[in-house]
Amino acid sequence: MENEPLALRSINAIRFLSVDAVQKAKSGHPGTPMGLAPLAYLLWTRYLRYNPRNPDWPGRDRFILSCGHASMLLYSLLHLTGFDLSMEDLRQFRQWGSKTPGHPEAGHTPGVEVTTGPLGQGIGNAVGMAMASRLLAHRFNRPGHEIVSHRVVALCSDGDLMEGVASEAASLAGFHRLGNLVAFYDDNRITIEGSTDLAFREDVAGRFRAYGWNVLSVADGNTDLDGISAAIEAAFAERERPTLVIVRTHIAFGSPNKQDTAEAHGSPLGDAEVALAKEALGWPKEPAFHVPDDVLGHFREAVPRGEGFEREWRVRMAAYTRAFPDLAVEWERVVWGDLPESWADSLPAFPPEGGAVATRSASGKVINAIAAKLPELAGGSADLAPSTETLIKGGGEFLPGAAPGGRNFHFGVREHGMGAILNGMARHGGVIPYGATFLIFSDYMRASIRLAALMGIRVIYVFTHDSVGLGEDGPTHQPIEHLAALRAMPNLHVLRPADANETAAAWKMALERTAGPSALSLTRQKLPVLSPAAVHRDGNVYRGAYIYEEGAGGTPRVILLASGSEVHVALAAKKLLEADGIPARVVSFLCRERFEEQPVAYREAVLPPSVRARVSVEAGVVFGWERYVGERGISVGIDRFGASAPGDRVLREFGITPENVASRAKALL
Numbered sequence: 001m002e003n004e005p006l007a008l009r010s011i012n013a014i015r016f017l018s019v020d021a022v023q024k025a026k027s028g029h030p031g032t033p034m035g036l037a038p039l040a041y042l043l044w045t046r047y048l049r050y051n052p053r054n055p056d057w058p059g060r061d062r063f064i065l066s067c068g069h070a071s072m073l074l075y076s077l078l079h080l081t082g083f084d085l086s087m088e089d090l091r092q093f094r095q096w097g098s099k100t101p102g103h104p105e106a107g108h109t110p111g112v113e114v115t116t117g118p119l120g121q122g123i124g125n126a127v128g129m130a131m132a133s134r135l136l137a138h139r140f141n142r143p144g145h146e147i148v149s150h151r152v153v154a155l156c157s158d159g160d161l162m163e164g165v166a167s168e169a170a171s172l173a174g175f176h177r178l179g180n181l182v183a184f185y186d187d188n189r190i191t192i193e194g195s196t197d198l199a200f201r202e203d204v205a206g207r208f209r210a211y212g213w214n215v216l217s218v219a220d221g222n223t224d225l226d227g228i229s230a231a232i233e234a235a236f237a238e239r240e241r242p243t244l245v246i247v248r249t250h251i252a253f254g255s256p257n258k259q260d261t262a263e264a265h266g267s268p269l270g271d272a273e274v275a276l277a278k279e280a281l282g283w284p285k286e287p288a289f290h291v292p293d294d295v296l297g298h299f300r301e302a303v304p305r306g307e308g309f310e311r312e313w314r315v316r317m318a319a320y321t322r323a324f325p326d327l328a329v330e331w332e333r334v335v336w337g338d339l340p341e342s343w344a345d346s347l348p349a350f351p352p353e354g355g356a357v358a359t360r361s362a363s364g365k366v367i368n369a370i371a372a373k374l375p376e377l378a379g380g381s382a383d384l385a386p387s388t389e390t391l392i393k394g395g396g397e398f399l400p401g402a403a404p405g406g407r408n409f410h411f412g413v414r415e416h417g418m419g420a421i422l423n424g425m426a427r428h429g430g431v432i433p434y435g436a437t438f439l440i441f442s443d444y445m446r447a448s449i450r451l452a453a454l455m456g457i458r459v460i461y462v463f464t465h466d467s468v469g470l471g472e473d474g475p476t477h478q479p480i481e482h483l484a485a486l487r488a489m490p491n492l493h494v495l496r497p498a499d500a501n502e503t504a505a506a507w508k509m510a511l512e513r514t515a516g517p518s519a520l521s522l523t524r525q526k527l528p529v530l531s532p533a534a535v536h537r538d539g540n541v542y543r544g545a546y547i548y549e550e551g552a553g554g555t556p557r558v559i560l561l562a563s564g565s566e567v568h569v570a571l572a573a574k575k576l577l578e579a580d581g582i583p584a585r586v587v588s589f590l591c592r593e594r595f596e597e598q599p600v601a602y603r604e605a606v607l608p609p610s611v612r613a614r615v616s617v618e619a620g621v622v623f624g625w626e627r628y629v630g631e632r633g634i635s636v637g638i639d640r641f642g643a644s645a646p647g648d649r650v651l652r653e654f655g656i657t658p659e660n661v662a663s664r665a666k667a668l669l
Contacts, residue, residue, distance in 0.1 A: 013080065013291050013299075015253075016278060016290065017072070017075075017080070017090060017291065018073055019033070019277065020289050022268050023271065024288065025093045027268070030269055031258070031264030032069065032073065032251060034251070034252050034253050034277075035186065035221070035252065036070065036073055036186055038228060040077055040155075045298070045301075045302065046229070047233075048063060050111075050302075051306030051310045052078075053082070053306065055110045058313075060150060062113050062126070062129050062152045064122045064123075065104055065122065066155060067155060067157035069103065069265075069266070071102065075100045075104075078112075080296065081300065082302055082306075083110045083111045091289060102117075103117030104116050105454070106427060107456060113129075114427050119157070119160045119166075120160050120163025120164070121420050121423075122156065123156050123166040124169035124419070125423050126153075127420075128420065129152045129424040129425070130181040132424065132431045133428060134178065134398075134405070136334075139375070142324060145319065151180050151182060151236065153183075153184070154182070156186065157185075157188075162199070170211050170242075171417075173213070174211030177242070178241070179238060182245065184245045184247055185245065185246045187246050194262045214243040215245075218231045220248065232245070252269070255273055255280070256273070256276045256280055334430045340373060346369050346370050347504045348365055352529040355526075356526035357526060357527065359502075360387075360465075360522040361526075362499070363389060363522050364390065368392060377432045378408075379460070380411055382411050382412065382414055382441070384437055384438065388438075395407035397410070398410070411435065416444045418437070419445035419447070419449060422452070427455065432458060434460040434462055435459070438477060439521055442461070452517040457516070458511075460511070460519075463522065464523070466522055467651075468619055468651060468656075471646050473644070478641070480639075483496065483621075484620065491517075492516065493518045493591055494592065495519065495591045498530060498563070498567035498588050500527075500529050501530055502530065503522065506590060521564060523565050528568055530567075541588075542594070543595060543602060544589070544592060544593065544595030545561075545587055545588065546588060546590075546606065547587055547606055548567065548587065548588045549585070551574070551584045554583075557584065557611070557669060558582060558584045558611070558668065559613070560574060560615050561625070563589040563618050567586065570617055575658075577666070589628075607628060612630060613632065614629040615633060615664055616628060619651060621638065621639050634667075636660060636664055638656070642654075
């Protein structure tokens, strides 16, 4: 290899920046950066296309560190190659307010594409990015004008490949023959408990070949730079299927006493061992965080090189703009994540005289009504599209081969993988992804939903069959605690519409929200359609909770609070109360999180402190409603698992009835 001494010193600079940062923090994972430094060096100095001065330019390659515990490997690379990450930032690794948190966080550190740490998620994100880029390439590329041609590159570990989410995503990647996806597997055979022989002896190469991947291997990932380079070049040359490169490394390479041990996985090496490792690899023991001038100059060649990459792409983009001006304008819009003007004009309104409609069906009608105006809207379900009603009619199928650009994704029975893939699509940009399953199976997706909320990305979840009202499938399929659990998650908006018109409003809120994900909770059973005028009165439906119906005479004696299908129970209970001369107010809680964002004056106008007789009704655990009913109020709900019977019977047996709600309200007065 040309100028190998400089390459080896550059590799050691990566290693010992990582080691010194972990040692200073007295916390972290030094071993993986030490083992992966040669591969990372070659990728970042020879093969990846990126621009440190503009980390987010659309034509860049996407690099995902799925093994997020090795975050100092990425931070060292970002600093050395000239991103806005200073040496002081490295010194502040894992400290309060630093740009170098324990695991990489998208939007927090320049150059970090996705938030990783929970193992397997990054691989799923990479698959999502590759799928998004294929969708955009099909939509925007034209012969002689390819503006979408980047690669998606991921580093993963033994732990990543043990997690089921990675298996689900990798299976789908092989099925779709995602040729722009390359994953490098750090085969160091050590996890926190010790050797992988304790729990993981499978034929990884055979498994990925069975998925449909191209599989390559590097026998010595610590010293054979030519072998690593040859594998990278072969992987990047493959464009017909994804590639896994298995790179055999030694964790904590060069550490005399910690190499190939679990001690190097999750703990600092210790001052004495750091000194011994530096001595073994010919690196100065002092000062810490040492980077020789020629090494830094070598890495910083990435700046003019990256500016050249972006300049070349901008020239192609200019030619594209001249040839296809309308497409170029549309490209800019979707890349920035803006919605087209007047898109909401296509939202349907549902008249009450049209008959009862399940909110899952209303959601399907909304999706198809807005799809033409929002071509970036794409998604699918975990093998449940007929039940979740999430197919875009005429949107085409996203399939390998002849139809690569369809907007209907078929994730198969892979909820966990679907969640991670959706996050990758959203972080890639240019796509507004949605994914659907039954609300009960949101449990499978919870880790991915949490990461979407942490990253603050626009992902839309369509969760149907949202209560015991689904009926005969019984307690295994009837969600009880799920609404409360999802509402407990910061930065996730949970929207449970009461009818078809609230469903349209919920979709509008979800699509216009760019700072985090939204979860729609929808019914299987049909619900009466509320008055569109009442739903949209003063636009308060978009405030999250609003007065749908007021009692005669102004100030109510009791307030009935409900969400979703139980709004209709509350409305019927109101009639029973008023027949007994008790004025009542019905408040529809479409989205608690949006309600909490409203000014105090609005919230108190909806829930006056002077009215302390309050009853909430929701077909799920009552946990959380105490915030709104107060110490004098009560909650009607279900604090046990469901039962197998027709939905109406189950709701009746659990007391989700107008008569019970009215009776409980009277008891408060």
